[in-house]
Amino acid sequence: MLKILFSPSEGKNTGGNEPSKDLLGSNDARATVLQTYNDIIMSKDEEAIKNLFGIKKYSSCEPYLQDVFSSPLMSAIERYSGVAYDYLAYETLSASEQEYLKSNTIIFSNLYGPILGGDPIANYKVKQGNSIGSIVPEKFYKDRFSYQLDLYLGDDEILDLRAGYYDKFYKVNKPYTTLKFLKDGKSISHWAKAYRGKVLRELALHNVSSIEEFTSLKINGLSFLETKVTKNKTEIIYTID
Template sequence: MKILFSPSETKRELATHGKLEKSSLIFPYLYEKRLQVLENYQALLQTQDIPTLQQLFGIKDTQKILTQASKTIFDALTCKAILRYSGIAYDHLRFETLTENAHAYIEANVMIFSNLFGPLLAGDLIPEYKLQQGESLAGFKTEAFYKEHFSDAIDAWIGDECVLDLRAGFYEKFYTLKRPYITMKFLKKGKVVSHFAKAYRGQVLREIALHQPKDEKELSAIAFTNLRIKEILEQKLKREYVFEIIA
């Protein structure tokens, strides 16, 4: 099973590996394409234009902006993408508390869609960076660029495997699935949860890593903690599991 996942606005300042290089990321034959985005981003940082960087980073504090802008992503040390991100979903995944076998499963089968680095395997090595969701690089839309240049590679990576799409809506702009896939929606007292959906996506990914289902039948057999299947909706290629939160 292949799982598509979102990144997080917040990052850990963790350094466990060397500098970014071609072999750090999936699809090394497309590394030159990624470099176009990364060099564009680095050039914006070097301008030290405060209003532009406020928008880019999504922060107002001038000193924090200048500190962030002084970093060079090509010189910074890296860590695994699954450890770099630290938002709600990742807090509920609690990756570091999982078994080594679960680690290996996530690192090989979870693809995270970074608005700067594009599609990443969870085990890929990336430096710390800051880029607010939905922000372009001076008009350069990274989501459109990665969709154009990386979609065929993602198709090949997925192959004929079952796909679970746990991405937030914005990250669907990076890649459109062309084969049947599964999504999940979470309801609390009959109403769709949005912000807290991140927590349940993290929880679901954790339990998937422990059970390691190979297909939809095995996925549907997992009794997810505090979740009960209410219904399954079908629309074109999508099968949406609607869960009621019972905690």
């Protein structure tokens, strides 16, 4: 089967009514991060909270000041908003297409670490690159989850659609495929998020189960340019029409 590695988003949707369940990987290790995060947001220490969230005004922090252990839960693939998720347009997909994303997408959260798209999470705020107390999330999760991810991915093929920052959470140790988008011969950055979301949508629409199936897809707005192979990474390069 094909597994897709994906980035989270600073933006979140509120609410949720998903029941709690064990998440991907070690929940004991994850509990350490969640407890540290919860201690900060429940401390009423305005400066510590603003620093964690990366927000200047304390009044803007209030939507996130809920006990993370008793907050409403929503599947990760639904929780995140932002450019990539706007182009994914999850809510417009069929039930089977949504289930594909919940089962086959691994999102690298700044709070929860690697989680499946269907894993239920609270509404939270951690600015990318910020520590949670003394915990550096990308280092913590790389140290404690990499072996578990290696085992979980097993013989699955991997399409890595993460933004470069999230490579810090997990280094793929077997052959995998990634994408690059060019406009007028130059690599794009911000709008790459849109095309990653668009590609993820196409994967769900066509129930893609292998890299071979993916490479045969015709994706509106993208034209195949070339493939580059470096060590265990295959990079497929597209031009934006």
